Amino acid sequence: xxxxxxxxxxxxxxxxxxxxxxxxxxxxxxxxxxxxxxxxxxxxxxxxxxxxxxxxxxxxxxxxxxxxxxxxxxxxxxxxxxxxxxxxxxxxxxxxxxxxxxxxxxxxxxxxxxxxxxxxxxxxxxxxxxxxxxxxxxxxxxxxxxxxxxxxxxxxxxxxxxxxxxxxxxxxxxxxxxxxxxxxxxxxxxxxxxxxxxxxxxxxxxxxxxxxxxxxxxxxxxxxxxxxxxxxxxxxxxxxxxxxxxxxxxxxxxxxxxxxxxxxxxxxxxxxxxxxxxxxxxxxxxxxxxxxxxxxxxxxxxxxxxxxxxxxxxxxxxxxxxxxxxxxxxxxxxxxxxxxxxxxxxxxxxxxxxxxxxxxxxxxxxxxxxxxxxxxxxxxxxxxxxxxxxxxxxxxx
Numbered sequence: 001x002x003x004x005x006x007x008x009x010x011x012x013x014x015x016x017x018x019x020x021x022x023x024x025x026x027x028x029x030x031x032x033x034x035x036x037x038x039x040x041x042x043x044x045x046x047x048x049x050x051x052x053x054x055x056x057x058x059x060x061x062x063x064x065x066x067x068x069x070x071x072x073x074x075x076x077x078x079x080x081x082x083x084x085x086x087x088x089x090x091x092x093x094x095x096x097x098x099x100x101x102x103x104x105x106x107x108x109x110x111x112x113x114x115x116x117x118x119x120x121x122x123x124x125x126x127x128x129x130x131x132x133x134x135x136x137x138x139x140x141x142x143x144x145x146x147x148x149x150x151x152x153x154x155x156x157x158x159x160x161x162x163x164x165x166x167x168x169x170x171x172x173x174x175x176x177x178x179x180x181x182x183x184x185x186x187x188x189x190x191x192x193x194x195x196x197x198x199x200x201x202x203x204x205x206x207x208x209x210x211x212x213x214x215x216x217x218x219x220x221x222x223x224x225x226x227x228x229x230x231x232x233x234x235x236x237x238x239x240x241x242x243x244x245x246x247x248x249x250x251x252x253x254x255x256x257x258x259x260x261x262x263x264x265x266x267x268x269x270x271x272x273x274x275x276x277x278x279x280x281x282x283x284x285x286x287x288x289x290x291x292x293x294x295x296x297x298x299x300x301x302x303x304x305x306x307x308x309x310x311x312x313x314x315x316x317x318x319x320x321x322x323x324x325x326x327x328x329x330x331x332x333x334x335x336x337x338x339x340x341x342x343x344x345x346x347x348x349x350x351x352x353x354x355x356x357x358x359x360x361x362x363x364x365x366x367x368x369x370x371x372x373x374x375x376x377x378x379x380x381x382x383x384x385x386x387x388x389x390x391x392x393x394x395x396x397x
Contacts, residue, residue, distance in 0.1 A: 001124050004030040006314055007143055007153040009131045009166050011038070013106060014286025014303035015159035016113035016125075021311035023120035024058060027318060030123075032143065032151065034130035034160075038114065042185055042225065042265055043106040045215045046200065046297025048386045049089070051304050052098040061098075063112045068104030069216055071199035076367050079205035079252065084364050085371035086198065089385060091378045096387065101200055105215050106300060131160060134169040136281045155314050156282045159307065162270065164288035170279040176272030176291075176342070180232040183294070185225055186245045187263035192224045195255050202295070202352060206360065208252055209352040211295055223262065227294065228252075229353070230266070240264045269293045271346060273337045278330035283310045290337045295348035301386055302341050305393070306333050332396040340389035 006022055008015045011033035022029040047064060055061040076085045093099040117123050130146040134156060143151040158166025167174065192212060193199065199214045210228050217223040226249060230239050238244055242261040249259045270291040277284045286303030309332065313325045354360040370376040382388045 001030075001122050002028045004028045004151075004153045005318060006030075006155045006157065007032060007141070007151055008157045008159055009134075009143070009164075010158070010160035010286070010288070011035070011110070011125055011127075012159060012161065012286060012303075013044075013109055013113070013300050014288075014307040015157070016110055016117060017304050018157050018159060018285060018307035018311045019123055019125070020058060020060075020113055020117050021308050022315060023117060023123035025311065025315035026122070027311075027315050028122040030151065030153070031125040032129040032131055032145065033125060033127050036128040038107060038110050040107040042187060042263060044294070044297065044300035045103050045105045045213065045225070046301070047102040047104055047109070048297070048301045049092065049096040049098040049100070050386050050390045051301045052102060053096060054305065054308050056097075058116060060109075060112055060116060063115075064102060064104050064109065067108055067112075067216060068102040069199060069214055069222065070100045071103055071214075072100040073198050074101065074200040075198040075202065077201060077203045078364055079203055079208070081364065083196070084204075085367040087371055087377060087381055087384070089381055091374065092381055092385060092387070095382075096385075101297070101385075103199060103213060103215050108216075131165045134158075134166050134282060141281045154281065154318065157307070157310055157314070158282060158284045158288045159286045159303070160288055162272075162287045162291045164284070166282060167274055167284055167288050170282055172279060172284070173275040174272045175275060176270060179269045179271075179293070181229045181269070182232070182239075182266050183269050184228045184230050184239050184245070184248075185263075185265050185267075186228070186249060186261055187223050187225050188249065188259050188261055189223060190249075190257050190259045191221065192253075195253065195257070200297070202348075203252065204352045204354065204360070204364070205252075206353065206355040206357075208248075210252055211352070213297070236266060239266055271342055273334065273342060276330050277306070277333050278326050283314070283326065283329060285310050285333075289333065290341060292341055292345040293349050294345075295352065296345055296384060298341055298345060298386060302337065302389075305390065309333065309393075328397070332393045335396050336389045336393045340383075340386075340392065344383070
């Protein structure tokens with residue numbers, strides 16, 4: 001292919017999305033990824049309506065719909081109270097052609113993106129290249145790799161994750177905090193829908209809360225993932241033990257069932273936002289720009305939204321547009337990262353774990369009232385579906 005005008009660090013959802021939208025705009029692009037092949041470990045799996053809208057023209061949405069599970073309804077429960085509120089995304093059918101969440105694992109999205117990217121001769125993904133440094137001058141950006149090679153382009157998009165080398169190389173602070181507890185994800189073949197749970201469900205409790213959702217897996221009828229907080233002092237081996245994980249599920253959901261566990265994984269959880277999403281010829285997107293807890297399924301979607309806008313802005317500047325388009329990218333995405341992504345995911349965790357009985361009772365009553373009132377439910381869905389956040393970003397000058 002021709003020498004790239006843009007280099008993207010990272011072949012996750014954000015990086016591959018940026019590359020695809022650049023390629024579709026006619027911009028030669030190269031993706032550098034330190035892994036040697038796409039990873040398939042359990043990661044994000046929820047795709048919100050605005051993301052499907054943004055992907056629609058490229059054909060990615062059609063492929064996602066063919067592989068994913070539609071979830072028009074999601075539940076909020078109390079461990080003791082049962083179903084507190086159900087929210088039906090069909091209330092938004094007049095504002096989006098996709099009035100549902102789509103459950104489709106991150107690695108499947110990445111493979112779809114790779115397939116679409118392969119159709120562009122001026123785009124390439126280079127596997128097994130670890131970025132070690134990024135320097136820029138008035139004419140372009142140089143990327144140093146661990147194998148001793150140097151890559152050069154007019155612009156770089158850092159989509160290389162929460163530990164982003166690109167972000168660190170530019171001295172951009174990553175402001176926020178890390179939760180003491182880690183999150184445990186238990187994957188089971190048990191059919192939680194048969195027990196009355198929606199495809200996306202949240203169970204609040206002052207001691208043991210969880211979030212659960214269904215994913216397609218490798219074959220029907222699919223898998224269920226259940227996310228728990230863990231004791232910060234607990235040993236990792238004990239937390240990951242399948243028998244112990246099965247006991248945790250049974251304790252939270254005291255219904256008949258074998259709850260066969262097929263996978264467990266444990267990860268640290270952060271709430272952080274980069275001090276800027278643009279430094280000269282370097283833009284940040286995805287987890288390199290912001291990280292958050294997974295409650296609400298927003299992080300991957302937000303990174304995709306970053307990536308599409310970053311690609312559009314760089315393409316416009318390369319075509320003669322004003323340099324301030326890139327500054328506006330940073331202003332727009334950073335504003336909603338703080339006002340929506342961070343605020344909502346922090347609130348989601350607080351609502352699930354609330355220990356004050358008065359505050360918890362009041363919150364459950366508020367959710368019941370919201371779900372029962374179509375106008376309030378609609379407003380709540382506009383926010384939780386990320387539609388409101390997309391509108392807010394567009395309004396930033």
